[in-house]
Amino acid sequence: MSEPIHRLHTLPELFFSEETDRPFVFCNDCRQPLAACEEGHLIQKVISKGETIMELALCIACHDKLQQSYSQESRERIWNFYLDHGDIGGRLRKFQSIPAASPEPWTNHCLTCSSTRSTQDEYVIAGQVLDGLLVYGETPMMVCGSCMEKITDMLSEETRDSYDKWMERVVPSAPETIDDKPRRRVFL
Numbered sequence: 001m002s003e004p005i006h007r008l009h010t011l012p013e014l015f016f017s018e019e020t021d022r023p024f025v026f027c028n029d030c031r032q033p034l035a036a037c038e039e040g041h042l043i044q045k046v047i048s049k050g051e052t053i054m055e056l057a058l059c060i061a062c063h064d065k066l067q068q069s070y071s072q073e074s075r076e077r078i079w080n081f082y083l084d085h086g087d088i089g090g091r092l093r094k095f096q097s098i099p100a101a102s103p104e105p106w107t108n109h110c111l112t113c114s115s116t117r118s119t120q121d122e123y124v125i126a127g128q129v130l131d132g133l134l135v136y137g138e139t140p141m142m143v144c145g146s147c148m149e150k151i152t153d154m155l156s157e158e159t160r161d162s163y164d165k166w167m168e169r170v171v172p173s174a175p176e177t178i179d180d181k182p183r184r185r186v187f188l
């Protein structure tokens with residue numbers, strides 16, 4: 001029998017909701033309790049100058065639906081960017097030997113350009129949660145603001161519009177801006 005690739009460990013506070021200081025309870029999109037989503041859910045946060053300026057939890061079904069709303073070309077571009085620039089398999093092998101008690105080694109460097117988190121003004125943190133535990137596999141991960149911008153720039157107007165409309169619906173109360181920049185987009 002081969003070693004399991006994914007491991008599960010206690011959910012670190014990094015993946016708690018800043019709003020409640022507790023784990024997320026509902027999917028931001030379908031509003032179903034996350035505990036009822038058997039395939040688990042994803043957490044995304046945008047952190048800018050040390051402050052969380054966007055956070056959300058998405059069940060896997062809603063995340064799939066969101067991705068299906070993008071054009072096929074955009075989907076391929078997102079996917080290829082991560083495949084071309086992020087060594088997902090290598091990361092897995094590298095971190096496999098580290099006890100999975102802390103997301104730090106997984107999130108200290110940008111997945112796609114390896115820049116150090118502490119040197120970044122803005123970045124995205126993402127993690128997959130299953131049965132209330134953090135999955136250590138493709139996530140947890142960090143993608144720096146400039147890589148996220150590169151991805152966004154490769155996408156069609158149509159995909160960006162559909163994302164913006166979706167975001168407006170699922171996180172209506174998020175502050176529009178903390179500065180004069182537009183609302184952030186996260187393509188994962």
Ligand SMILES: [Zn+2]
Pocket residue numbers: 027028029030031032058059060061062063
């Ligand atoms: Zn959902």
Ligand SMILES: [Zn+2]
Pocket residue numbers: 110111112113114115143144145146147148
């Ligand atoms: Zn980067």
